Amino acid sequence: MQQVVDFIHDLKFEALPERVVWQAVACLFDLTGVAVAGHTTRLGKIMERFVCEQFPGEVPLLFSARTASACGAALFGGMLIDSVDAHDGQVLTKGHVGVAILPALLAAAHGRELDGREFLTTLVMGYEIATRAGIALHATAADYHTSGAWNGIGVAAVVARLHKLDRQQTQEALGAAEFYGPRSQMMRCIDHPTMVKDGSGWGALAGISSALLAGAGFTGAPAVTLAAAEVAPIWNDLGQRWYILEQYFKAYPVCRWAQPAVEAVRQLRPRLGADLGQIREIHIHTFHEGTRLHTVQPGTTEQAQYSLPFSVAAALMDDTIRPQAIAETEQGLYHPARQSLSARVICHEEARYNALFPAERWAHARIILNNGEELVSEPAIARGNPENPLVQAELEDKFDTLTQGLLPDDIGRRLKQRVRELPAMDAGALSEYIALLSTSVTGSSRTQA
Structure with a gap:
């Protein structure tokens, strides 16, 4: 467990292989396109109104002119991205990581001064913790649960790092996030598809709430999917095997x-x-x-x-x-x-x-x-896996398709240009980039009929 906590707080940008850095950039870029498209759904509209009424605060919401608390922003962002099933995923988790990590990272970064290197390092760390938590939970639980059951653990790690919790507080945050993560039934949503989706909004809410509570002295340890002896092999290669490189990108907005x-x-x-x-x-x-x-x-x-x-x-x-x-x-x-x-x-x-x-x-x-x-036909697999990846041009075309008619003309272009500058951004430039992510969607196509 100490190895996990040390990784959360001590990981440095210099330790990230170049491929990992650019994969993080690609994940961020892909998630932002899906978030924009989420504003076309009734789910997105309902959640925007809900968090503004029930979680008021000053944290900007993804691609909205409105604000909420950090918890509300994380909940909204997770639900927004999850509302269009086009975001990245990982096969061994049978689910999705970035959908919860990115909104929580943006919420936790609000009001804090960090540069592009720290932003990307924290994003990578969140992917590594959440992916392993997902693999560990599937290996030890009898139920087939949604992504929200485990990606909140990565969220708690992200918030613990940016809020500079001490080592003991971080353990408490991880344990509470695991305990409160929604062990929702994935196949129920498959058999009866509704707006509950993959549980990731609630995973994000559980993760950020757990970290904030831990900072106030709340106890929640241990996190058994991180500390149990039977899952130790899943965690022993932290910083050696980079699971962010094993994410897939979807070519289409369906399961x-x-x-x-x-x-x-x-x-x-x-x-x-x-x-x-x-x-x-x-x-x-x-x-x-x-x-x-x-x-x-x-x-x-x-x-x-x-x-x-x-x-x-x-x-x-x-x-x-x-x-x-x-x-x-x-x-x-x-x-x-x-x-x-x-x-x-x-x-x-x-x-x-x-x-x-x-x-x-x-x-x-x-x-x-x-x-x-x-x-x-011949047997086929989905495109966008590590072994058959979508090339950069395909990711950009996907972004354009998802955001068409929804952003002011110059914003999509700036988002595509600026995202690749993240590793070199100082705190001021990163703040300007994050501000782009709260640009309100435009046009009458915002909500589906």
Whole structure:
């Protein structure tokens, strides 16, 4: 446990490999694009109003003109990013890290003077602690819990570092964050998709609250997922194995479990031509958890994001999945062609793919045409993993797509330019960059119909 606490407080920018620094920059950039897009959701609007009423304060909210307390800002940011399922993740945690870490980092940094190097170092540290906490909790708990159950531990570590808690207070913060982290049932959200999503907003709230309480003398230790003997191997390589390098970036704003199937049908799309009416049935063979994304004709964006059939239908129509496809509009998820194609998808559980999950997620597709012809894809995985990464141009295109029409014309351009300057930013420049992250979204497209 002492090794973990020392890592939280003693990690220096100079100890970070160059690849780790630039991966942190990429994670930050990707998360900001998703946060902007979150303002198009009803969930985002509800949470913005909620935290301003119930958690008043002076901390700016992500891409909003409004403010809340540090706890409110962390809760809002986690829920906002989680509202559009396009943020980074890690396969062994079966969940998401940055969605909670970034909002809490921004909230904890408010009113404190730090430069770009310290900002990035703290971000990396949060990823390393939270990822290991997620792996450890999955290894020791019988339930399949949401990301909020463990990413709050990384949040507590971030706040403990920036608020300069002592070693004992940090242990208390980590223990309280683990204890209060929402052990919410992930498969309940998969089977019945609603705005509860992946629990990350509440994980962020639990983490930042626990650290603030620990600073006031609240006790909460021990954190068993950090200190128990059976999980020691997960923590022994802190500062040697960099889990931030093992994050994936999503190509599409839908559940990662659906994305291998998306790539499988995209293989077959050139053979279909423009006439999708010739499709009689779409058979998807994938791992068990993917088949649980079973909503056929979604009525909300949450259902669309957690629907493998709808994701496949959207990809067949557009050869991609744009944020507009999951919007609650007539041209989005209510489009008759998307709904019709989605109804033709039949999912099959494949034992060989089950054996590879969660480290690997696979699917293949069989499309049967009205004339009886059968088209079969090769097995496919999602794009954006460390072994098949999205290149910089793809990440920038994703950012542009997510933020189109939502930011003042020059802000998106400045965000893209300035993010790569973070390692060289002094405190003043970092403050200006963080201020860009509270630029209010614009345009009538802010909230879905």
